[in-house]
Amino acid sequence: MRQYLDATYLKTAEQAGLSKKANMEVVKMNIKEAIEEQFKLIMIRPEFVSVAKEMIQESNSNLTIGTVIDFPKGDGSLESKLAEAEKAIKDGADDLDFVLDYEAFKKGDVDVVKKQVIECTKLGLEHNKIVKWIIEIAALNNHQIVQLTVLVKNCVIANFKEFQYENVFVKSSTGFYQTHDGSPNGATVQAIKLMIENAFPLSVKAAGGVKNYQEALEMINLGVKRIGTSAAKAIISGEELKSEY
Numbered sequence: 001m002r003q004y005l006d007a008t009y010l011k012t013a014e015q016a017g018l019s020k021k022a023n024m025e026v027v028k029m030n031i032k033e034a035i036e037e038q039f040k041l042i043m044i045r046p047e048f049v050s051v052a053k054e055m056i057q058e059s060n061s062n063l064t065i066g067t068v069i070d071f072p073k074g075d076g077s078l079e080s081k082l083a084e085a086e087k088a089i090k091d092g093a094d095d096l097d098f099v100l101d102y103e104a105f106k107k108g109d110v111d112v113v114k115k116q117v118i119e120c121t122k123l124g125l126e127h128n129k130i131v132k133w134i135i136e137i138a139a140l141n142n143h144q145i146v147q148l149t150v151l152v153k154n155c156v157i158a159n160f161k162e163f164q165y166e167n168v169f170v171k172s173s174t175g176f177y178q179t180h181d182g183s184p185n186g187a188t189v190q191a192i193k194l195m196i197e198n199a200f201p202l203s204v205k206a207a208g209g210v211k212n213y214q215e216a217l218e219m220i221n222l223g224v225k226r227i228g229t230s231a232a233k234a235i236i237s238g239e240e241l242k243s244e245y
Helices: 020-036 046-058 078-091 102-106 110-126 142-159 162-167 189-199 213-222 232-237
Strands: 005-009 041-044 064-069 095-099 130-134 168-171 203-207 226-229
Touching: 005 020, 005 203, 005 232, 020 041, 020 046, 041 046, 041 095, 046 064, 046 078, 064 078, 078 095, 078 110, 095 110, 102 110, 102 142, 110 130, 110 142, 110 162, 142 162, 142 168, 142 189, 162 168, 189 203, 189 213, 213 226, 213 232
Parallel strands: 005 041, 005 226, 041 064, 064 095, 095 130, 130 168, 168 203, 203 226
Antiparallel strands: none
């Protein structure tokens, strides 16, 4: 189970209702826990990557570092996405989880989205990083989930080598999208099934809403290769964490 879990903490100080100093302590606590629990990866905001790198080196851990790019709305320019990714790479990130401009896609600006996928994936793969594309399923209907998953897949197949496919994922959610009707804003079984059916040969990451061992196991049995969750320790210990992500 551990190899599937990306232990995640993505709140700003404001979102957590904390001072910047107190939020930094929470970030460090999450990094420390991920090291001690020997999770595959700690997923944190870009401004904390260098802190994680230092802590991991000091503890001689194999923990890898993931960060989010253009988070959480994904509506930044290609240039800003690339600049943020370049800094994250320099700071020591191993995985780059880009938020795809799903609103541009919904408006029909498909070429804008394709260029983002191609150029940002190219940057990540050139630096031997794992690249994930967050399509934000809560903002999409089923048809759009399929379309966006296929778009990412086709961009990768058309522009990169077969041996690189394993380093590109389609990811379900930011966990921060505000739904208007109280429906889930993270991974759902129905959406994950659609993504897995249409992403191959790319892998799928389920993020948001996976809070206990049974839910994690269900996602793994569906075929996901990674799970993003703030409940990683609770999942391993058979508990359930009440949190948004």
